[in-house]
Amino acid sequence: MSGLELVVRGRRILVDGALRAATVGIADGRIAWIALDDPAADPPVPADRIIDVGDRVVAPGFIDLHVHFDNPGESITEDFAVGTANAALGGHTMVVDHPFSTPLTTTGERYRDKIELAEAGSLIDFGLWGALTGPTVHEIPAQAAAGAAGFKAFLPENDMGFPAALDEHLATGFRIAAASGGTVLVHAEDRAALIELEERTRRDGAERGYAALAELRGPEIELIAVRRVLGIAESTAGAVHFVHLSVPEAVDLVTEARARGVRATCEVAAHHLLLEADDCAELGWTALCAPPLRRRELVEGMWERLRTGAISAVVSDHCPYDPAEKTFADRDAFSGPFGIQGVREYAPLFVSEAVRRGWDLAEALACLAARPADLFGLGPAKGRIAVGADADLVILDIGAESAISADGQIGDWRWTPYAGRTSSVSVVATVSRGRAVVVDGALAAAGAIGRFVALRGWGE
Secondary structure (H helix, E strand, O other), X not given: OOOOOEEEEEEEEEEOOEEEEEEEEEXXXXXXXXXXXXXXXXXXXXXXXXXXXXXXXXEEOEEEEEEOOOOOOOOOOOOHHHHHHHHHHOOEEEEEEOOOOOOOOOOHHHHHHHHHHHXXXXXXXXXXXXXXXXXXXXXXXXXXXXXXXXXEEEOOOOOOOOOOOOHHHXXXXXXXXXXXXXXXXXXXXXHHHHHHHHHHHXXXXXXXXXXXXXXXXXXXXXXXXXXXHHHHHHHHOOEEEEOOOOOHHHHHHHHHHHHOOOEEEEEEEOHHHHOOHHHHHHHHHHHOOOOOOOOHHHHHHHHHHHHHOXXXXXXXXXXXXXXXXXXXXXXXXXXXXXXXXXXOOHHHHHHHHXXXXXXXXXXXXXXXXXXXXXXXXXXXXXXXXXXXXEOOEEXXXXXXXXXXXXXXXXXXXXXXXXXXXXXXXXXXXXXXXXEEEEEOOEEOOOOOOOOEOOOOOOOO
């Protein structure tokens, strides 16, 4: 213990899946020592290196597998410095960014460039997804060699200039990705159905507000896509991970496919658990996302499937936009732009809501750390408080209700659909590789101290 640089002790530290009295010693950015059931013991380090959290909860740092930051690119309004600062304030010690940058991260060279630019600004550790597009499907091996374990395919047309993946692109991409042990990530909304919906509503002069969007861009559009992609994955022996599923029946399709040997998993975005379609009437553009918010009964079904493990992780799908751009949706919700800011707010709010629903606290925390770490091979370094793991910790205050506000966000675009909601969970401190980056709910560190971390796919 003589080499310990920092000690965290308390009566509710999440170790081996349970909240236990413990003392955790940190050295060289890793957890070097854990003593259970004796948090009152005085470790041989100076007192100013001991953090006694009392009854506050200490959990593994949260891992968000789905964020959209804006680096590389022309705008620095939401680059990795801004995005990871907000993520750290939300209890995260790692995020994984999707390939919608300027230029799009669709080649091996751009992937390597993005690592370099992200490392120049990231406050916490990060990973990067690669891309699967028709024009650059041959670049999957180069992206894999640079560190990509997953390749994002976007089925619909979109406002990011990211080429939609047709069935032939998916089939080729699944085969190429599988050769390197990689996974194909899919935004599952059927392209043809969305094009037909757009044409029909414009032709008929139909209502294009938030209520109409929730009804017409409905569950079947997601189900068509999931069925088709699962068929392609099965026929090519590929691995697929569905991002932000929002329909319980779609999750069931993934579960059934997995039972017959298809390598298939899925995640859920927090807004598809914390918000519902009727909220759009009040929240307007701040709650506009794709897939859209769903009816209450579908939201409840997603909670049920998350608890059983059919859904592997909870993510933010953090997607920042200038409010001046987002307000266009008040005139035409069908035209977007689609995306919700929430990387700072969603994790504590999710845990608060899960506990309110009767979940065990450790059970809820696993959805934000152990389960995403297990999904893409980030363990044993990430996702758990264990000897040898990275010293990634979040200290939480549990019990006192507080109101959510966007005022504490970093950056120019301060908004969230969760503003005004109350949470019984708040982030007190975030420790990344043994360094306190958030203290007393405020940033305590700056600069590029985060590192690129390669994820692992099914075959690795």
